[in-house]
Amino acid sequence: MPRSLLCLLALAGCTEMDPYHKPYAWHPTGANAANLAAMVADPRDLERGHDSGMADAQAPVLAVERLRADRPKAMPSTSGIASGVSGSGGSGGSGGTGY
Numbered sequence: 001m002p003r004s005l006l007c008l009l010a011l012a013g014c015t016e017m018d019p020y021h022k023p024y025a026w027h028p029t030g031a032n033a034a035n036l037a038a039m040v041a042d043p044r045d046l047e048r049g050h051d052s053g054m055a056d057a058q059a060p061v062l063a064v065e066r067l068r069a070d071r072p073k074a075m076p077s078t079s080g081i082a083s084g085v086s087g088s089g090g091s092g093g094s095g096g097t098g099y
Contacts, residue, residue: 037043066072
């Protein structure tokens with residue numbers, strides 16, 4: 001009997017503790033909500049969004065209708081745009097390190 005009691009007492013210290021519920025550790029209560037509120041311009045938007053008032057679906061609808069009717073608009077002409085890359089064509093490095 002005393003030996004089984006000793007084994008029980010020895011094994012009682014081996015219980016697994018949940019790492020998120022340690023009584024001696026700091027618990028960041030409300031940290032996520034505070035960080036999210038700090039990143040939002042108007043914290044009331046987290047409760048309820050608002051209409052931007054600028055949404056106009058007419059242009060996308062017309063584009064889809066043209067595509068479905070097989071009449072897409074032609075791409076703008078690029079003949080006036082110079083081809084190639086302008087500016088200096090060096091490697092951009094300076095110094096003698098070779099990097």
